[in-house]
Amino acid sequence: MVPPTNVIRQGWRVLESSEGRYWATRERPFSLAAEKAGAFRTVDANTRDELAGLIATQENIAAKVDAAASVALEELGVVITREERRLAVLRDTHPGWRIVYLPEITASWWAVRAKLTPAQRDAGVVPSLARRSGEELAAALALQDEIVHSIP
Structure with a gap:
């Protein structure tokens, strides 16, 4: 490319x-x-x-x-919040991560990856991420996906 x-x-x-x-x-x-x-x-x-x-x-x-x-x-009469929608999309888009939304804390969007291979770790993939917004977490997860896909 x-x-x-x-x-x-x-x-x-x-x-x-x-x-x-x-x-x-x-x-x-x-x-x-x-x-x-x-x-x-x-x-x-x-x-x-x-x-x-x-x-x-x-x-x-x-x-x-x-x-x-x-x-x-x-x-x-169903009300789905923006956060609930974002959480559903993130979970569907990034099935290799366990993603949670905890509104009571500052960095309220968390993602944890179950297992990392040595090659993933060496390439810069991290086991967990925490961000202030769903949009920030989505961007960070996309970056992690790019790293994973670049590993031979």
């Missing part, structure tokens, strides 16, 4: 392979409902225009599903 190219859409990281193929990964996970409806967090294409179209499609799927889910839950 070559270094990231300019932005096609805010919130997505775009890379161009050494063979000229384009890849994009959404910086933040979609909701669980959007993912189950077919919104992909990572897409690839032969051209930048095709990639931009695929990104727009993923965002449209997510927007429609999230709007419908919100209305349905409201009609049922």
